[in-house]
Amino acid sequence: MGTETIPIASDHAGFALKEKLARALAEMGYDVENLGTSSEASTDYPDYAHPLAREVSEGKVRRGVLLCGTGLGMSYVANRYPNVRAGVAWTPEVAKLAREHNDSNVLVLPARFVTEAEALAILKTWLATPFEGGRHERRVDKIDHPEGTK
Numbered sequence: 001m002g003t004e005t006i007p008i009a010s011d012h013a014g015f016a017l018k019e020k021l022a023r024a025l026a027e028m029g030y031d032v033e034n035l036g037t038s039s040e041a042s043t044d045y046p047d048y049a050h051p052l053a054r055e056v057s058e059g060k061v062r063r064g065v066l067l068c069g070t071g072l073g074m075s076y077v078a079n080r081y082p083n084v085r086a087g088v089a090w091t092p093e094v095a096k097l098a099r100e101h102n103d104s105n106v107l108v109l110p111a112r113f114v115t116e117a118e119a120l121a122i123l124k125t126w127l128a129t130p131f132e133g134g135r136h137e138r139r140v141d142k143i144d145h146p147e148g149t150k
């Protein structure tokens with residue numbers, strides 16, 4: 001298996017932290033696809049969430065990372081795409097549960113509410129935690145396939 005590509009994107013509120021996390025991901029050995037934004041200039045978060053969510057939804061990448069001020073706008077956009085489960089995580093414990101219970105494939109960070117050290121710990125936990133499956137599999141299936149349609 002080759003190097004995993006991980007796309008990462010933010011708006012202006014998440015820009016500084018996004019750059020730091022992109023570097024950290026590269027240092028961890030991932031092939032980082034930085035989808036912007038590229039400065040602190042005011043931008044619109046949907047412009048960055050759509051391209052990343054599309055890649056995850058279409059299976060071009062397994063998972064991705066989004067940042068905005070609260071994490072909310074990015075998650076609203078990303079979760080409109082089939083097969084995307086974008087979870088806002090503000091502690092490593094939430095990130096762990098987002099993986100174990102919800103099989104989250106997009107990590108969304110609230111850049112204005114976490115420190116760099118916290119964000120890094122959240123990211124590392126999210127990357128390393130497997131989906132638990134079992135009873136959670138049925139629930140996750142029902143997100144895209146309401147009962148009886150799968």
Ligand code: RB5
Nearest residue numbers: 013068069070071072073
């Ligand atoms: C930008 O000011 C802010 O609204 C945005 O980063 C995000 O928090 C939206 O959900």
